[in-house]
Amino acid sequence: MLSLLAFSLGVYALASLLGALLGRRALVGVYGLSALAAALSAGDAITFLATGATPEDALLPFGLPWLGAHFHADALSAFFLLAVGVAATLVSVFAVGYGRHETEPRRILPFYPLFLAGMSLVLVAADAFSFLLSWELMSVASWLLVLASHRERETGNAALLYLVMASLGAGALLLAFGLLSAGSGDYAFAAMRATHLSAGQSTLFFLLVIIGAGSKAGVVPLHAWLPPAHAAAPSHVSALMSGVMTKVALYGFVRRIFDLAGPAPWWWGALVLLLGGVTALLGVLYAVMQHDLKRLLAYHTVENIGIVVIGLGLALAFRADGLGGLAVLALAAALLHVFNHAMFKSLLFLGSGAILVATHERDMEHLGGLIHPMPVTAFVFLIGAVAISALPPFNGFVSEWLTFQAIVNGSLLPQWLLKFAVPVVGAMLALAAALAAVCFVKVFGVVFLGRPRRPAAATAREVDALMLAPMAALAAICTVVGLVPQMVLGLLRPVTALLLPESPWLVLSNWLWLAPLGADHSSYSGLVILLAIAFLAALLVVAVHRLGSSRLRRSPAWDCGFPDARPETQYGPSSFAQPIRRIFGTVAFAARERIDMPAPGETRPARLEVSLRDPVWDGLYAPATSAVGWLADHMNVLQFQTIRRYLTLMFAALVLLLLIVALSQ
Amino acid sequence: MSLVLFEFLQFALLLAAAPLLTGLVRKVKARLNGRVGPSVLQPYRDLWRLLRKEVVLAPNASWLFRTSPYLIFTAVWLAAAIVPTFATGLLLSRTADLIALVALLGTARFALALAAMDVGTSFGGIGASREMMIASLAEPAMLMVTFTVALIVRSTSLPQIAEFLLTHAVGIRISLFLGLVSLLMVAIAENARIPVDNPATHLELTMVHEAMVLEYSGRHLALIEGAAMVKLLLYISLIASVFFPWGLALDPSEPRALAIGLASYAAKLAVGGVVLAFFETSIAKMRVFRLAEFLGGAFLLGLLAAIFLYVSQGV
Numbered sequence: 001m002l003s004l005l006a007f008s009l010g011v012y013a014l015a016s017l018l019g020a021l022l023g024r025r026a027l028v029g030v031y032g033l034s035a036l037a038a039a040l041s042a043g044d045a046i047t048f049l050a051t052g053a054t055p056e057d058a059l060l061p062f063g064l065p066w067l068g069a070h071f072h073a074d075a076l077s078a079f080f081l082l083a084v085g086v087a088a089t090l091v092s093v094f095a096v097g098y099g100r101h102e103t104e105p106r107r108i109l110p111f112y113p114l115f116l117a118g119m120s121l122v123l124v125a126a127d128a129f130s131f132l133l134s135w136e137l138m139s140v141a142s143w144l145l146v147l148a149s150h151r152e153r154e155t156g157n158a159a160l161l162y163l164v165m166a167s168l169g170a171g172a173l174l175l176a177f178g179l180l181s182a183g184s185g186d187y188a189f190a191a192m193r194a195t196h197l198s199a200g201q202s203t204l205f206f207l208l209v210i211i212g213a214g215s216k217a218g219v220v221p222l223h224a225w226l227p228p229a230h231a232a233a234p235s236h237v238s239a240l241m242s243g244v245m246t247k248v249a250l251y252g253f254v255r256r257i258f259d260l261a262g263p264a265p266w267w268w269g270a271l272v273l274l275l276g277g278v279t280a281l282l283g284v285l286y287a288v289m290q291h292d293l294k295r296l297l298a299y300h301t302v303e304n305i306g307i308v309v310i311g312l313g314l315a316l317a318f319r320a321d322g323l324g325g326l327a328v329l330a331l332a333a334a335l336l337h338v339f340n341h342a343m344f345k346s347l348l349f350l351g352s353g354a355i356l357v358a359t360h361e362r363d364m365e366h367l368g369g370l371i372h373p374m375p376v377t378a379f380v381f382l383i384g385a386v387a388i389s390a391l392p393p394f395n396g397f398v399s400e401w402l403t404f405q406a407i408v409n410g411s412l413l414p415q416w417l418l419k420f421a422v423p424v425v426g427a428m429l430a431l432a433a434a435l436a437a438v439c440f441v442k443v444f445g446v447v448f449l450g451r452p453r454r455p456a457a458a459t460a461r462e463v464d465a466l467m468l469a470p471m472a473a474l475a476a477i478c479t480v481v482g483l484v485p486q487m488v489l490g491l492l493r494p495v496t497a498l499l500l501p502e503s504p505w506l507v508l509s510n511w512l513w514l515a516p517l518g519a520d521h522s523s524y525s526g527l528v529i530l531l532a533i534a535f536l537a538a539l540l541v542v543a544v545h546r547l548g549s550s551r552l553r554r555s556p557a558w559d560c561g562f563p564d565a566r567p568e569t570q571y572g573p574s575s576f577a578q579p580i581r582r583i584f585g586t587v588a589f590a591a592r593e594r595i596d597m598p599a600p601g602e603t604r605p606a607r608l609e610v611s612l613r614d615p616v617w618d619g620l621y622a623p624a625t626s627a628v629g630w631l632a633d634h635m636n637v638l639q640f641q642t643i644r645r646y647l648t649l650m651f652a653a654l655v656l657l658l659l660i661v662a663l664s665q
Numbered sequence: 666m667s668l669v670l671f672e673f674l675q676f677a678l679l680l681a682a683a684p685l686l687t688g689l690v691r692k693v694k695a696r697l698n699g700r701v702g703p704s705v706l707q708p709y710r711d712l713w714r715l716l717r718k719e720v721v722l723a724p725n726a727s728w729l730f731r732t733s734p735y736l737i738f739t740a741v742w743l744a745a746a747i748v749p750t751f752a753t754g755l756l757l758s759r760t761a762d763l764i765a766l767v768a769l770l771g772t773a774r775f776a777l778a779l780a781a782m783d784v785g786t787s788f789g790g791i792g793a794s795r796e797m798m799i800a801s802l803a804e805p806a807m808l809m810v811t812f813t814v815a816l817i818v819r820s821t822s823l824p825q826i827a828e829f830l831l832t833h834a835v836g837i838r839i840s841l842f843l844g845l846v847s848l849l850m851v852a853i854a855e856n857a858r859i860p861v862d863n864p865a866t867h868l869e870l871t872m873v874h875e876a877m878v879l880e881y882s883g884r885h886l887a888l889i890e891g892a893a894m895v896k897l898l899l900y901i902s903l904i905a906s907v908f909f910p911w912g913l914a915l916d917p918s919e920p921r922a923l924a925i926g927l928a929s930y931a932a933k934l935a936v937g938g939v940v941l942a943f944f945e946t947s948i949a950k951m952r953v954f955r956l957a958e959f960l961g962g963a964f965l966l967g968l969l970a971a972i973f974l975y976v977s978q979g980v
Contacts, residue, residue, distance in 0.1 A: 369725065369785065371727045386775065389775065391771050391775055404808070404821075405764075408812055408815045416976075419976050423972050424968070427971075431805045433804075434805050437774075437800065442797075446782070449779060450784070513759055515759075520820070522762040522764070522820050525759070525760050529765075533740060540735055548715075548716030548717050549719055551719035552720045553719055554722050554723070559880075571789075571790020571791060571793070576793070579953075579954075580801065583954075583957040
């Protein structure tokens, strides 16, 4: 597996070089080679998981001289590599068509393969040094890609915030690795597994990992950079950042907490669980309020990361309390959701890219009626929308159903805090799922249905086959995994065997029914639902047309007798979200509506102003920014000193350090 | 073989009984209002008349508008067939548990809300927006009730829940009572009944469900009205099978059990319909933003019921 991956990395490097040298002329080459390399690694990951191959190790003679570069490929790496590979292949094919519409391809082409290479490397790195190097390659490449459309003013702010948060995360991870290897001085993962931390150290390690991996994945409250950055990047890069890079961050979390850290106390599970619940609920609430399509999708990434994190938290709690079977269920639910989200979120972002190409718009207030000029895009986007809303028979529902099954069994956990936390988080997840459906009725209804709100939407044309085919493939994956989830769940068996070695695997003996805890427990079958619906619907169509009339007449819309031809009279994104804003927004975002009604006789128009506040930004980021500003202002004095003063300061610092060393020994 | 037969019996029974139940509710309401009211068979005639009329379609209606009625009706019909009505352990009952049932109804609602936005009229949008607002609270409330029941039974599968509650002495539990109240509130909201929505209103601004289907006509409207009738039947069957499972035939192939099952099911539907009519007559419709309090109450009751059980269940 590692040798083939090395080959893929070589292909990525070649593609990057081509992009740097030839620019636009290498467009097909760069994306074609990237697709090839990603497909190779995905195929390799599938064979690795399906055949249950033994883990592979490699030690390469570069990096730190006394360490070398360790690489290790096991089932966990392979599963994430599969999700990354499948999404990256299809996104790269889409990019061949999408990239033609790019104005400055040289700002994207060299970095796109590097971004993919960085993500693949993170998944197999097996020492702190190579891990952090790959992690930073991934961050820097994606940062450069965010900056691709640097002429838009928002992009600069988004990129700066991203850079700050990525540095914060990498710093936290660096310190976390330091804690694990402080005892031995050996930075290889194999040595870290053997390290035993004291209670205080392991708590610190846990918190550092949450900051490091959580900030990359977009866990609330560390999510603030994610929506602007993901929205600013070119759409195919957004698809990768949202669908795939956040998963690589979760890989970082799973690898450290489940694999490297050893046994965890139950409260780790409780904290992760609550973080996941808050992330899921707040993410979707933010999303409902948006009217920029890409920003909305990015906030949904925050929500879905929350759902995965809920599963991981449950798995941690079940593992700490010795309930291995349920831990496997929760972990499998979380990892299945990782795969599912990589598929439907890539699909939806590619869809937003197609809309952008066709209309040059991403503000939903300006779109509408696209189902007529873009029927194929509309159809595949609809599948993605239903899948992300966790509705049967698509894949999003399966992983949420499994998570709910784990939550229902949460009463077996003995700790009081968990007994309260599990149903509360279950309620948050239920709310998040229902609000996601609200949000995607809004997206699909406003963008694709109704009447066009601007000429750009009315004159849109369907995008070319190179862009439609990958979206259709992703939609097909969403459908098939929803109907027969056992296919992907089966691949998870070696992963759970690796992370929870003593626990029994789920019951997946029957490919028709999904009854993970045995036949006398809950069961679900997407395939039977689809077949039953298809059969009944066919019966119904025949019966209705036989017994009733099959006549049809086109005539202007009724609309209670007063149809208004102006497209502005339709419900738009903001009006659609108004009930949700009034119910949830007044609490979560201090939403206020101000109506400015002119007095009778005045001719100026009435106005409705809505103000929203972001509690996380106001409570955390704004104080942090002003604190940094204050500090910088006061440290500014140090910049203009005489050489004598500087020398004194240096001497004082040296004395202080020596004192600390002396006292600590 | 007999299992397949009973499954078909279930599907047919639902189709036959749903308009009758709606007719019964309307008749009782009319009597309570001091009117004679139409015959209980009137809904059959209405559906039949609509089926034979032509469809009038807006010029910009897409394929989604035309296929949605079929999808909505089938999804609701299938969901209703999964709920135990007169017997447990039917063929399709393993297809979906209570969580999947909620989600299947969610799929139907998703389709209806989209269809409402398809033509691009303001009434369609207002209906879709409000329907989704109601769903955003009603659906989690129903999942909370599901959790409550599942904690007692250790399963979310409907026949298993009914069988467990039939064969075990569960006793009177405060959680089950809270769950029942919560589910009743959800059922009223989901079926667009007073005080949440008025199925007989003629004031467009007070409508939710009727505003969504304003553009539908002919056979499409017949299917949507039919789906609403089946949905009412579904909720009464669901409440009956979870909280009042007495009389359910555990083995439908035994004639006596089957007879008892069918008779008790008919009795439960009649009682449910009459109670609903009494409730609707005795209460006024709420303002739309008061709904958040009503449904938020249902949600919190469900959550409370679930928390009681999580905390009270030992290891």
